[in-house]
Amino acid sequence: MNTSDFRQVSQTCWQMDPRDGMNVPVIIYADEKIISAMDDKVRQQATNVARLPGIVKASFALPDAHWGYGFPIGGVAGFDPDAGGVISAGGVGFDISCGVRTLLTGLTVDDLMPSRVALADALQRKIPAGVGSTGKVHLSAREMDEMLIGGAQWAVDRHFGITSDLERMEENGRIENAVPDYVSAEAKTRQKDETGTLGSGNHYLEVQKVVEIYNKSVARIFGLALDDVTLSIHCGSRGLGHQIGTDYLKKMALAARSMGLVLADRELGCAPLSSDLGRQYLGAMRAGINCALANRQILTHLVREVFESILPQADVRLLYDVSHNTCKAEHHTANGRKKLLYIHRKGATRAFGPGHPDLPDDLRPAGQPVLVGGTMGTSSYVLVGTTDSMEMAFGSAVHGAGRAMSRSQAAKQWHGRTLVDALASKGIIVRCPSFRGVSEEAPGAYKDVSLVVDAADRAGLASKVARLEPLICVKG
Numbered sequence: 001m002n003t004s005d006f007r008q009v010s011q012t013c014w015q016m017d018p019r020d021g022m023n024v025p026v027i028i029y030a031d032e033k034i035i036s037a038m039d040d041k042v043r044q045q046a047t048n049v050a051r052l053p054g055i056v057k058a059s060f061a062l063p064d065a066h067w068g069y070g071f072p073i074g075g076v077a078g079f080d081p082d083a084g085g086v087i088s089a090g091g092v093g094f095d096i097s098c099g100v101r102t103l104l105t106g107l108t109v110d111d112l113m114p115s116r117v118a119l120a121d122a123l124q125r126k127i128p129a130g131v132g133s134t135g136k137v138h139l140s141a142r143e144m145d146e147m148l149i150g151g152a153q154w155a156v157d158r159h160f161g162i163t164s165d166l167e168r169m170e171e172n173g174r175i176e177n178a179v180p181d182y183v184s185a186e187a188k189t190r191q192k193d194e195t196g197t198l199g200s201g202n203h204y205l206e207v208q209k210v211v212e213i214y215n216k217s218v219a220r221i222f223g224l225a226l227d228d229v230t231l232s233i234h235c236g237s238r239g240l241g242h243q244i245g246t247d248y249l250k251k252m253a254l255a256a257r258s259m260g261l262v263l264a265d266r267e268l269g270c271a272p273l274s275s276d277l278g279r280q281y282l283g284a285m286r287a288g289i290n291c292a293l294a295n296r297q298i299l300t301h302l303v304r305e306v307f308e309s310i311l312p313q314a315d316v317r318l319l320y321d322v323s324h325n326t327c328k329a330e331h332h333t334a335n336g337r338k339k340l341l342y343i344h345r346k347g348a349t350r351a352f353g354p355g356h357p358d359l360p361d362d363l364r365p366a367g368q369p370v371l372v373g374g375t376m377g378t379s380s381y382v383l384v385g386t387t388d389s390m391e392m393a394f395g396s397a398v399h400g401a402g403r404a405m406s407r408s409q410a411a412k413q414w415h416g417r418t419l420v421d422a423l424a425s426k427g428i429i430v431r432c433p434s435f436r437g438v439s440e441e442a443p444g445a446y447k448d449v450s451l452v453v454d455a456a457d458r459a460g461l462a463s464k465v466a467r468l469e470p471l472i473c474v475k476g
Contacts, residue, residue: 002043186247341394
């Protein structure tokens with residue numbers, strides 16, 4: 001990236017002051033190595049976001065930022081509804097509420113190893129994965145609307161999991177004011193047989209081992225210790241979320257002029273929060289959030305069934321579930337006072353600090369777990385939200401490594417079968433429905449997640465707690 005328009009505020013903070021119609025600065029959190037490697041489109045897209053009406057504080061880009069649809073992935077922006085603020089479908093993305101859920105198993109690596117291949121095979125059989133994958137949950141029209149309103153709570157009520165799971169999720173597993181009527185019939189049709197499925201692309205289910213502890217006291221609160229076996233699920237709202245994004249981006253682009261919006265990029269489709277279209281998108285997007293929460297909850301139930309059959313001594317409990325493609329109404333300080341703002345996090349994870357009232361009682365003293373996914377051949381991380389982050393980027397942190405090349409480029413450079421064999425030689429079992437999907441998600445197609453996490457830690461966006469390495473990866 002060309003940083004000539006930025007001034008370096010610190011080793012991990014770069015700021016471009018407002019110009020050419022920008023309402024707020026652009027602030028990028030990254031070290032010099034990371035920002036120099038960023039695509040110049042990140043700067044361009046973050047600048048376009050800074051021109052949107054009602055934006056407050058800054059248009060933020062985090063260390064994993066890369067070019068996206070309208071908004072940069074790894075972008076954060078807050079909008080004031082009392083100052084003409086907008087809601088942007090491009091600022092949420094197509095995979096609404098895609099997120100990571102990490103589970104504790106009560107097992108050590110020594111407990112797992114004799115059954116590792118059997119576990120990998122059973123997880124592959126049990127977890128529907130891949131393009132267009134369908135599961136055993138088939139929703140009627142009434143059940144679809146109940147799921148879109150109820151989220152993970154709806155799933156638990158139907159015996160997919162336990163009530164205590166809900167305490168370890170954002171919004172306790174259900175965001176309010178979801179309106180299924182604002183979700184198109186096509187979106188619901190796409191989701192009818194996809195609830196409880198992993199999907200494709202960068203989605204995965206991964207059995208991991210804890211290989212490094214950075215903060216012993218927080219790790220103890222989180223229930224993490226060296227050589228523990230954990231399991232992470234990365235997926236979202238499947239076809240329903242994608243269709244909601246498609247439907248409303250088109251509506252917002254067509255309605256922009258009539259609502260007095262001049263967009264620097266058609267992909268920035270948005271609507272005033274006070275408008276009918278803005279309220280409709282919010283209702284539909286919240287339904288998408290609940291869909292993703294229900295989806296990950298059902299997958300958790302399936303995981304527990306597999307462990308019960310292969311490793312019955314396991315105690316599979318939820319550490320936390322956090323989304324990274326959302327817009328949420330939250331109270332934050334801006335312009336010297338606390339206000340209700342609409343915080344867009346696109347490829348960015350909520351990272352509330354210690355003492356925040358939205359956190360469960362047992363986690364509140366430490367702060368919110370921040371779950372950062374790697375690739376099937378690299379580390380993942382558990383971090384914790386910080387007090388500083390609440391002021392820096394509306395309580396937000398990185399969500400992953402961020403792509404370094406497109407899927408088509410990766411598929412040309414790597415062959416799936418070769419990758420699977422290479423990972424097996426390193427002790428990582430990969431199960432997948434498509435070798436093409438593996439090549440598209442090759443570890444080399446992503447930035448170095450360790451560098452991204454280190455930059456986030458040094459910036460104060462979140463603090464490192466533990467590093468995890470993969471043992472089994474079920475790819476979509």
